[in-house]
Amino acid sequence: MAKMDGGKFFGTFRACSGIKDAVVLTHVPVGCNWGAAMFKTTSNQSDIRQACTVMHEREIVFGGEEALREALVRADKLYNTPLLAVVAGDAPAIIGDDIEAVIDSVVLNKEVVWMDAAGFKGTMREGYEEALVHLARLMEERNVIKNSLNLIGFCPDDFKVDADIKEIKRLLNSAGIQVNCVISNCSFDEFVNAPAAELNVVMGQGTELAEHMKKAFGVPYLEVGYPYGLEGTKEFINTICEHLHVGVNEKKLDFDLEPFKRIYLYLHELYGTPVSVIGDFHAEPIAHFLDCELGFDIEVLASNEDDYFTFEQNVRNSNTTILFGSSFERNIADELRIPLIRFVYPVFDHVCVYEDAPYAGFRGAVCLTETILNAVMSFGKETG
Amino acid sequence: METDVKLDIDVKAERYGKALETPEIAGRGKGVLHDIFRDRAFHGVHQGTTWQLHRYGINCKLSGSVYAVTEILGAIPLVHGPIGCSFHQRLTPRRIYTPIQDMPCTGLDENAVIYGGEDELRKKIVDSYSRYKPELIAVLPTCVSGLTGDDIQGVIHEVEAKVPCDILYVPSEGFAHRDRRALDVFLKDFTKAWKDPAKVPAYEIRGYGHEEVMLALVDQIMDDQYDENADNLVNIETFGRFSYGFESELKEMASLLGKMGVGINTTLLSCTVDAIKKAPAARLNIVRRGIRWAEQMKKEFDTDYLRRWFFYTGIDGTEKFLLYVASTLDLDGEAEEVVRIEKKRALQELDKYCKTFKNHVFALFTIGFFFTPYSVKTYALDFKIPLKYVCVDTRWMRAQNVSDETTESMIRGMGELIDDWDLGVELVVNPNLHELKEIAKKVDHVLGERSATPIYEKEGISMIDTSIGAYLFNRIGFNGMLEFASYLTQEMKKQRNHREPIISKFDYDETYYPILADPMCLASREMWSTMWRLRSG
Amino acid sequence: MKTDVEVDETARYGKAKALEAPETASKGVLQNVFRDRVFNGIYQGTTWQFHRYGIDCKLSGSVYAVSEIDGAIPLIHGPNGCAFHQRLTPRKMYAPIYNLPCTNLDENDVIYGGEEKLRKKIYEVYHRFHPSLIAVLPTCVSGLVGDDVQGIITEVEVPCDILYIPSEGFAHRSRESLDLLMRDYAESWKDPTRSPAYDLRGCGHEEVMFSLVDQLMEEQDIVENLVNIESFGRFTYGFESELQEIKHIFDGMGVRVNLTLPTCTVAEIKRAPAAELNIVTRNIRWAERMKENFGNDYLRKWFFYFGFDGVEKFYHDVASKLGLDGEAYAAVKKEKMQALGELERYQRMFARDDFAVSTQGFFFTPYLVSMYAQDLKLPIKHLCVDTQLLKGLNISDRTIEIMMKNMEEAFLNWDLGFEVVMNPTLDEMSEIAKNVDHVLSDRITPPLYEKGGEIGMIDISTTRYLLFRTGFSGIVEFGKYLASVLYRERTKRKPIIARFDYDTTYYPLLADPMCMASRGMWFTMWSMKSEKKEAQNGNRC
DSSP states (O other): OOOOHHHHHHHHHHHTTTTTHHHEEEOOOOEEEEEEHHHTTTTTTTTEEEEOOOOOHHHHHHHHHHHHHHHHHHHHHOOOEEEEEEHHHHHHHHHHHHHHHHHHHHHOOOOEEEEEEEEGGGGGGHHHHHHHEEEEEEEOOOOOOEEEEEEEETTTTTTTTTHHHHHHHHHHHHHTTTEEEETTTTEEEHHHTTOSSSSEEEEEOOOHHHHHHHHHHOOOEEOOOBBBBHHHHHHHHHHHHHTTTTTOOTTOOOOOOHHHHTTHHHHHHHHHHHHEEEEEHHHHHHHHHHHTTOOOEEEEETTTTHHHHHHHHHHTTOOEEOOOOOEGGGGHHHTTTTEEEEEEOOOOSSSOTTTOEEEEEEEEHHHHHHHHHHHHHHHHHGGG | OOOOOSSSSSHHHHHHOOOOOOOOOOOGGGGGHHHHHHHHHGGGHHHHHHHTTTOOOOOOHHHHHHHHHHSSSSSSEESSSSSHHHHTTTTTTGGTSOOOOOOOOOOOOOOHHHHHHHHHHHHHHHHHHHHOOOOOOEEEOOOOHHHTTTHHHHHHHTTTTSSSSEEEEEEOOOOOOOTTHHHHHHHHHHHHHHGGGGGOOOOOOTTTTTHHHHHHHHTTTTOOOOOOTTTEEEEEEETTOOOOOOOHHHHHHHHHHHHHHHHHHHESSSSSSHHHGGGGOEEEESSSSSHHHHHHHHHHHEEEEEEEEGGHHHHHHHHHHHHHHHHTTOHHHHHHHHHHHHHHHHHHHHHHHHHHHTTTTTEEEEETTTTTTHHHHHIIIIIIOOEEEEEEEOOOHHTTTOOOOHHHHHHHHHHHHHHHOOOOEEEEOOOOOHHHHHHHHHHSSSEEEEHHHHHHHHOOOOOOTTTTTHHHHTSSSSSHHHHHHHHHHHHSSSOOOOOOOOOGOBBTTTTTTTSSSOOEEEEHHHHHHHHHHHOOO | OOOOOOOOOHHHHHOOOOOOTTTTTSSSSHHHHHHIIIIIIHHHHHHHHHTTTTTHHHHHHHHHHHHBBEEEEEESSOOHHHHHTTTGGGGTTTSOOOOOOBBBOOOHHHHHHHHHHHHHHHHHHHHHHHEEEEEEEEEOOOOOTTOOOOHHHOOOOOOEEEOOOOOOOOOOOOOHHHHHHHHHHHHHHHHOOOOGOOOOOSSHHHHHHIIIIIIIIOOOOOOEEEEEEOOOTOOOOTTTHHHHHHHHHHHTTTOOOEESSSSSSSHHHHHHOOOOOEEEEOSSSSHHHHHHHOOOOEEEEGGGHHHHHHHHHHHHHHHHTTTOOOHHHHHHHHHHHHHHHHHHHHHHHHTTTTTTEEOOOOTTTHHHHHHHIIISOOOOOEEEOEEEHHHTTTTHHHHHHHHHHHHHHHHHTTTOOEEEEEEEEEEHHHHHHHHHSEEESSOHHHHHHHHHOOOEEEOOOGGGGGGSSSSSHHHHHHHHHHHHHHHHOOOOOOOGGGGOOOOOSSSSSSSOOOHHHHHHHHHHHHHHTTTTHHHTTTTOO
16 A cells, blocks of 8 residues: 555654744654654745754664753753753654653753654654644643634645635634634744633644543534635635534625635536545545535545555546645546646645635635635646 | 757757656647637637627728638738838738737838838838848728829739748738628528528628638739649638638648548648648638638639538538538548548547436527527537527527528528427527526536626526537538547536636626626717718628 | 558547657657656655655665666565555656565464465566566565465576575665765765775665676677666666666767666666676675676766766777777767867856856766856855754765865866855855856755846756766756846746745754654764664674
């Protein structure tokens, strides 16, 4: 089986680096550190908050604890950060470094949280879930802020993450709901204060954290799909409002069809177009939008945890004319000479820096539709 | 000196880590249906726009002429007119997905209008040859050059010695075109032909532009060549516009005809200039649109022609067509056997799907148009689909200025044919929503066309979009039918979510769907309708 | 029955039918370089940037090298995460390696061993991809677990070759390695016979080359006048056109190119020992090994082979190694003279004006400058050398001092007659700019200088690659390009990238405390792995 999954190390790294003023100290040989950095910084080149213990031959033979100790002390001095997240990868797990003992042996001015993130021990999602639970011990009991919630499930390197969050916040605010914390894409203080929320909204991953917070702080949680499309967004807002017993202002929740009217004939022509989708938890909600609101026919819907060869084979055997996935799908898209719409991690050959061009929410429905249409219209010549 | 260092583009592709195998396993994805879906997505995305604009206007003759010329490999259209004509014709409606990049223009200005533009034309012909080295320059006059009375043919005659390529003159001035009632008249004739195929109308879309090019090619470019050794050749008329899946159709045609002992001389106009010259080497032209050019070829070169009409669809229709081709070429015996075998094979394969269909009950929802009864016949007799209802939406025809009288006669004709063929379906004209819902409850599947499906889905009526059938039923060959049957079988199994397509949320005008119920748009449509009527022939 | 129907989508869809290859379209060398620089090089800054925060492991270089081989598949023996991230190998980020199978070692395999998985995976990979070669690349995990990868390879029977590469990623070069190398290079500027035999430890690429020599290449009868050329994809913009020119010159000399290693097929690699000579462009270890195993000689293409004379010398040295002196020399001379003839008109144009050149100090600086001054005959008044980048790469002040000293000595010996200005400030640069007609910069600093709208520079950072080619046409193309841009009107620009606060030492790092701290951490942690320290600890480096 072949999977396009980064393994537990990547999931842990992504969760930890989502605390935007934290520093991630990877206890790994250089390659793992490089890889994590590479994927994170496609659209974030100015945000480098990681360091590595540089496990070398010597550490492999004699153990990496000394290197870790040295790194902790130095990081404590060098960084002005409230949190050091120590992420231990494959090598220390095998050689048996006692991370906890090393951390206990040093006096640091920062909070330190460590986690065993050996890649071979699980999937990327499992790494993410576990990491958040580890980080949760930093949270503190708070008075509940009425009509506030936490959004759980994000990573700082999700495609369109900042734009999506901005749009989701806009929608929730217009419903009178405040976003307390976005996990994992928030500051340390916001994370610590997460228990102040009246509700946790789990958007695809992070259920374990939500469970933990329910037990530890009594914060209830709700699991919803990622808000793609007009209907998907409406459902998202309505469900949340219902749970928070906030009346829905239909007028404010009304979406503007005007942008769609301007290109509606193209939408007519693309109705019934066969497409395929692959991704993490974002995949199913986007497929729903494509199916129900754009009228596409979903030929193949797969998860990044499924066997990739089978996915490719299924797509080859289908009539797929547009592919939705990550940058990894460029290969099969090129082979089949069809356009690829990138919407899910990892995206390393497109940037997303404009915060007013989301894929989520009402505005996201417009932006995504525009992207799809442009991809199709400009692709026409490629078939020749 | 020999070296095995590869330096072509393949090396670059390999160097950049392309997939290391050509997937032998790619199956369905490389077939007919895939071909059509791709064309429909990447080219057809523009179709709605061009159809929409036809409610507010039509393009001029130049448009069709430009398009036709650009289908020819090695030909360049040279527009003799102001720069605006060539600017906008680059986006010829028939090929918006591939704008025409190489289109020189004489750029007539005020001076040229006063003093004449022949000199500009003379220079431009020479310049176009030098720049593009085409095999053919097609000179396309415009309204302006038509009005100023430039002697284009005279200029061509002067210049032709100076350029090594052929030069074509096409009368493409854009101020003569069909009138508003043309479609109404045509449909009326067509309806008669449904019952009596001998009465098929020899229709010509006046002001179309395409026909002018075809005629000009026959008159000016084709050479009288009769190749003694190639007396079983046919030409096939192509028509790029919206002809989705053309390549796969052509492959099948070539294969089928080949087995029958028939060779394809060329596909007009999607061919080279040289092939056009040699077109008269064929004994038969297979015509898919207007027949005037074929009649002219018959007159000048004694090349026979066969118009592929709607009654040549379906299994029997396809067989009939192929046999007719064989007969015209005196190949009856051997060809008959080939056709028989192919038909049998197709029927055998089709039978697998028919077994699935027969266990379900269907309704068909369609907009009434040229071939409706024959499409219904194909569903009922070829696919043996148990059709209980045929719902016809005639609103679209009214939007195309087809009179109520003609519409009524079409519906009457349809009903009569359905009875004659003993199809046992109930014809329902313009069912309202409630009626359609009731019908949907009484059947297992509703087959619909893409134009209406989104609207009805919103109301909870789930339809299987069979608009792809339009591109599969009309092919010369049996494979299209098989592909459709396979596609329908798959679609029948799919679970259909309740959908609320965005396009179903708009307010459409009832009559002129899919025009939006917007006062400004509707007023513009009315203006066009009125002004056009005033110019009726 | 015959039919001349061509079912050709290109024709049907009316692709622009320019019926002749337009003479005006620049299909030449420069366009090749610009294209590569844009479409591939867009990622270059990112990979260089990351080198200030870390390095990738050996697996990275190995994966890349294997992906260069036509018909080869790299198979990673490790956890999924390794394959996940190595698809985006830094040397080829513009073309991710999509087909990168992996044994996906999990916790069970770490405990019980992953050999069985490897065995199965090799079969599966063969069945799926039908490659000519499977290169098995172990990782830290499989290395630690102690799987007998070579043993498995010996057992498994598939119709293709299988290569074992020691690619476990926990041994790599030390922080000082570049400093040592720079110092050696600086010394060799004075005495080219002292060119360093450098080996980038932990690169991964070398390991692959070595394995190819040991495990794949086959004994061959050496064919006279046949050469192999080492290719190296990374940042080699315009490689195709360069290779074309090399072939052309070799043709004239009676030399044939056997293959470009490792950008070739597996079958070709096996036949590599048929070449009489290997032309090495990076490290020599693999070539030395080939010499040892098969008797093939090698010639390392060093920095002194740049410029007209340098290129000529290179071809002479090749000819000499192959015993082809006489006629070969004539062929090379002809190419050289032709190029010089073409360049002459541009040289005349340059002679009318004064120039300042802004360059960064690095491996080849004196020779690059010599090309500007002696080959292109640019009347250079000031040479501004920026050594900040060197500091950013952990080059010591002492080494920088030696570099500058040796550089200036070289310039003096060559009688180049310009003033050398080290690390000019913005004001100094401004004064210099006023003093000359044109300022050329082969760095990415023009945006910085343009920020104030004061100093317009001609950016030659892309076209500079033309000067490092193994041929004469690059220099001519450069001259042609420079002539065409020299008198272009320059609007005052305010590039967005000039608006950021950069760290002055580690440009283009942003002056951001977090980024700087991350750089500092890397600097420190890496230094703890210096070879000196390893030696002190009694460990083999």
